Amino acid sequence: MIMTAIEDGSELNRVPDVAIDFWLIKIMAVTMGETAADYLAVNLGLGLTGTSLIMAVVLIVALALQFAQNRYVPWAYWLAVVLISIVGTLVADNLVDNFGVRLETTTIIFSVALALTFIAWYVSEKTLSIHTIFTTRREIFYWLAILFTFSLGTTAGDLVAERFDMGYLATGLIFGAVVAAVALAWFFLGLNGILAFWLAYILTRPLGASFGDLLAQPVEYGGMGFGTTFTSLTFLGCIVVIVLYMTLKSLIDEDEQALLD
Template sequence: MPSSAQSTPPALNRVPDVTVDFWIIKLLAVTMGETAADYLAVNLGLGLSMTSVIMCALLAVALILQFAQKRYVPWAYWLAVVMISVVGTLVSDNLVDNFGVALQTTTIAFGIALAITFASWYASEKTLSIHTIFTTEREVFYWLAILFTFALGTSSGDLVAEQFSLGYLATGFIFGGIIALIAMGYYLFKLNGILAFWLAYIFTRPLGASFGDLLSQPREYGGLGFGTTATSLIFLAAIVFIVIYMTMSRRQAKHDVPALDVDSP
């Protein structure tokens, strides 16, 4: 008879591998998070408060679906990312616009909150690896860290683009340059992979948000004037296309795996 260790299926990682596809869709998601939040709050006239309530409720549903999978399922995972991207933007915008908190303060506060999350995660699990998210506790830490990276990225991006008056394009190039330095550190100077991942994850948020604002904001505010509606729809369509591609690729990969010969020694 097979042992219990042999009969128990291995735990599956609940988040995706870090590939080119991952970074592409992540940039699309954070860009859409910025423009979709503006579209709902401004163009639809819902206001920041009502938009925040609606999107927090949708995020809760998305996370329930994600946690129910117990493995990586592209549509569930990226739905949660898109929702948390929008909510992260709204958290920062609410503090700044509704409560008058300075962008410098929110940037520092979210940075501290993210550091506390990482410290608590490491103290509990002894790792910050994204390759071993196979327990509910680790997944809670993971998504909490993701939320704070989005909020931090929104605040820091707005701080550089608006408070420092550098504009959206220059801000995008600044954060793009930082990401390039992180990649160089990883590939050329053996920067720790987990550290490199989380640094890149943090800085892709203001990079995507800056280019989202560049595309959607009116020309008088330094944008290209495409509007939040068109920009959001374009990026949403791109996300849906890539998620479908990811899903089909995973199914094909599973289909191509040869069956085990149970009669072989």
């Protein structure tokens, strides 16, 4: 029997389809998350703890808006992504800077947390597909996984760039090469699509964060010296433009569909 779009959940999926624009804005979001966290904590003088508390509250509000949607709404979804990127960075930074946890340890902690999230998600829903996020429970698992991917990516990127002294550029290139390898494995070797997506999602976090640090950090620390203000605002502007385009395109598509119906 052929199922309708409503019955199979495709019309109600609350997250976007994976395409070039998805990865483009995702990498920009994680890049901005890295620099924006530093901007708020250092440049605005809020401190790591103050920034963490403020952004946690803002994220809760954004997620409430996202959960209130019954389908994918670009501005609500990407607002949540940008904010959870910042909070994920702050969670990792708090463990390292405020509590003195080693980067090796935090990388293991977030890896285990992410693995447990995936296990619980699969046991509960029998799938990890992002194409069927049409229930509140699945969306909770989805955003929890996203949070841990950002925190894991932050600590993994810092571990390679700082503890292993690879530098921001080399770290970005390393993670970029691994992302490319995952993409090639999916294209040519039949790597499972769900596995490929989540591997790429995890790895694009340190990829974007490394290039964010490369742009923002002072030259004496291995960066290009553009600063967190310029870098954050530049990527924020790009994100806003793309989200506006996505929103307008979505509205046009809805109008065209309404005319056809």
